[in-house]
């Protein structure tokens with residue numbers, strides 16, 4: 001449903017991403033990992049229409065996009081700059097639905113349902129500044145869910161919450177998105193997270209970012225924070241992605257994985 | 263308990279000053295400086311000895327305050343609406359501020375009281391002219407603060423609005439304006455105190471009603487205590503407006519105070 | 526405020542010229558009765574002529590002198606008072622309620638009273654202007670003193686300097702940028718109050734009086750011309766004081782991250 005063709009972006013004379021090619025199928029959860037500053041946010045912002053890429057095209061359902069595409073939601077890394085402090089959680093979640101032509105009652109009901117899904121039904125009347133960071137990020141996710149986008153972009157959504165909340169939110173995302181059948185593009189710099197959450201992990205190189213690896217994640221059935229992370233397949237995949245992120249090429253030999261530096 | 267006493271202690275200077283002032287004026291017996299007790303009595307007799315149904319205000323108070331406060335509030339409201347509208351335009355429309363900056367700086371530097379005689383020659387003496395003076399004089403703090411506030415809207419807030427495809431109206435009404443509101447309120451508060459000043463000026467220079475006119479009348483009939491009573495009245499009004507405004511601001515902007523406290 | 530650079534200056538000029546041209550054209554095409562409200566060009570011309578008109582210059586000199594005196598008196602009262610209140614916290618706490626009561630009294634309301642007190646209009650104008658101009662200097666000075674690094678104060682005190690010395694050597698220079706801002710605001714306020722008191726109280730000289738006389742002759746061209754000159758004077762004073770602040774207090778700007 002989403003296709004990037006030779007997507008490039010240059011800030012002034014600084015090349016942030018270089019000819020990124022990527023195809024994402026309907027309902028897939030794709031994680032993008034890469035070292036800091038490799039252009040992950042730039043990539044996401046190009047897809048979301050927040051910047052106009054200097055080269056290449058973004059195709060959504062085969063059509064090139066210009067501006068912010070419809071049916072797309074973003075969960076930003078910095079929730080404090082994305083939730084409006086002058087509105088309650090409910091109002092924040094319901095606000096984007098005004099565009100959907102729903103009356104106030106239906107909007108509130110939809111927003112409430114989304115807040116319930118993220119376990120914040122009790123905090124609907126709270127303001128963002130009355131909530132912890134994890135709660136705010138949940139509201140952010142609820143807003144995206146209520147909007148029912150076909151494509152959900154997440155930019156290091158769990159980057160600034162503690163480890164335990166992070167695990168909860170990872171599971172939450174997986175659960176509700178499977179439920180809605182959404183396509184997800186999740187950006188992270190955490191190798192572990194990418195393997196745990198993704199159906200596929202795409203690795204970007206150091207700046208200028210370009211795709212250096214695209215690995216399918218084949219892990220058995222409902223994922224679980226403890227058991228899944230213990231699986232041999234998980235550990236192996238994590239190591240492989242880790243090497244790619246660090247700019248090394250894995251190559252197989254009879255003794256398992258060997259590494260050579262590029 | 264501690265708070266109560268500290269509250270009393272905080273204001274001890276007020277009764278002390280009043281007593282000293284009373285003693286001093288009684289000793290010197292200058293006609294220009296009547297003792298505060300006499301000012302208070304006259305204040306009460308003129309304006310506050312009315313029936314309870316009128317909040318104790320006398321007929322004379324209603325006749326005097328009514329036109330003044332009406333003009334003040336009307337002028338301030340018009341200036342507020344215009345100032346916010348123009349400020350939003352200047353802050354959001356690229357280039358507009360640059361083209362208009364010198365003209366606005368110049369207009370802002372004109373002392374508003376000097377416009378009173380000009381407007382009086384151009385139009386008739388009367389409420390519309392006085393309103394025009396007040397609006398012209400007090401619009402600037404709102405305009406400047408709105409422009410600043412609207413420019414400073416966090417980029418993150420706007421990007422969220424873009425991603426979720428808010429309508430232009432929603433972006434303005436639910437993102438830009440609320441975000442700029444703390445600054446806008448600061449401007450409105452300053453404007454309110456300026457409006458009081460300009461109300462008095464316009465009534466002193468040419469008017470046949472209102473507090474300024476009544477003050478001039480007291481002066482011309484050598485009623486010095488009356489003159490003092492008017493000055494006290496204007497001070498009280500200034501305090502009152504400020505206090506009311508702060509209460510309103512506290513309600514509207516509770517999110518702002520709290521959001522700031524928490525980070 | 527947009528940053529001043531070549532391009533924005535040019536745009537400002539274009540905007541100003543455009544507005545003047547439109548107003549001039551509208552006036553010439555009969556948008557209003559130019560007998561009553563003169564053309565832009567007439568008014569600008571008149572404003573220029575006023576600069577060499579002896580009658581106006583006498584008035585202007587009188588207003589200017591009064592303004593300068595008022596500003597000096599303001600500084601002489603408000604800066605020491607602000608230093609004192611800023612350094613002696615109990616004094617500030619005590620006086621604060623008085624300030625809160627006195628500040629909202631519109632200075633112009635004092636004009637009718639002050640007229641009665643002085644037979645001489647210069648004193649009257651100075652009093653009124655000082656009453657209004659006092660507050661920004663006082664408040665900014667108190668604020669500036671608070672802002673002074675307590676460590677610097679302590680250091681000096683530990684070397685055995687008395688409070689007077691500390692005030693002069695550390696507090697005054699430390700608070701100077703704030704005081705300067707207060708004085709700049711006071712300068713604008715004083716201009717307005719000087720001409721306003723002339724307008725209300727009358728008298729024999731002063732720009733306000735000049736405008737009143739022009740008004741009795743229905744000479745809008747002179748009235749507007751004189752008003753424009755007062756406005757330009759305000760801009761000039763403000764610009765000079767800003768430039769002075771920038772020169773003198775570069776260290777302060779650097780520290781405050783070029784705020785304000």
Ligand SMILES: Nc1ncnc2c1ncn2[C@@H]1O[C@H](COP(=O)(O)OP(=O)(O)OP(=O)(O)O)[C@@H](O)[C@H]1O
Pocket residue numbers: 011012014016034035036037038039040041042043189207
């Ligand atoms: N607006 C901009 N103007 C100029 N350069 C920019 C801009 N935004 C980002 N860059 C540069 O582009 C490069 C990629 O930035 P980007 O934010 O996309 O990286 P990232 O992969 O998201 O990094 P991180 O993991 O730290 O979030 C960085 O070197 C950054 O300095």
Ligand SMILES: [Mg+2]
Pocket residue numbers: 040041042155
């Ligand atoms: Mg990033």
